[in-house]
Amino acid sequence: MDKVKPGGITHVGIAVLDLEKAIADYSAIFDFGSVETMEVAYEGVKIALLKTGVSEIELLSPTNQDSSIGKFIREKGEGMHHLAIRVPDVSEAIESAKAIGMHVLDEKPRPGAKGAEAAFVHPKSFHGVLLEFYSR
Ligand code: ZN
Numbered sequence: 001m002d003k004v005k006p007g008g009i010t011h012v013g014i015a016v017l018d019l020e021k022a023i024a025d026y027s028a029i030f031d032f033g034s035v036e037t038m039e040v041a042y043e044g045v046k047i048a049l050l051k052t053g054v055s056e057i058e059l060l061s062p063t064n065q066d067s068s069i070g071k072f073i074r075e076k077g078e079g080m081h082h083l084a085i086r087v088p089d090v091s092e093a094i095e096s097a098k099a100i101g102m103h104v105l106d107e108k109p110r111p112g113a114k115g116a117e118a119a120f121v122h123p124k125s126f127h128g129v130l131l132e133f134y135s136r
Pocket of ligand 1: 011013058082084132
């Protein structure tokens with residue numbers, strides 16, 4: 001199985017308690033232009049995308065304390081949640097990761113923001129960082 005060609009960091013996900021406050025605090029130093037926000041109800045999370053040139057900061061705030069972001073903040077506090085790397089094909093990246101014994105959290109691509117496909121790899125398989133394969 002071939003190795004996956006990384007196409008850059010698409011975004012870094014950061015878990016925050018209060019989305020509006022985090023947007024305001026981040027915007028105090030950087031001029032992000034327009035900030036896109038969206039709610040992903042089935043994941044219990046609100047998202048803001050802050051453009052930083054070629055990649056984005058993805059602020060993630062729980063709307064439900066039992067969501068994965070809610071649990072993350074309860075256990076670890078606010079901070080970096082995941083690193084998203086653009087890949088040519090998310091399904092192939094999943095297969096490549098499984099083939100070398102990585103602990104893949106998604107057997108199939110899941111829907112990401114704006115029609116993207118995504119899949120996560122457990123932090124134990126990536127030196128403590130939750131890795132996201134991302135199609136966009
Ligand atoms: Zn992400």
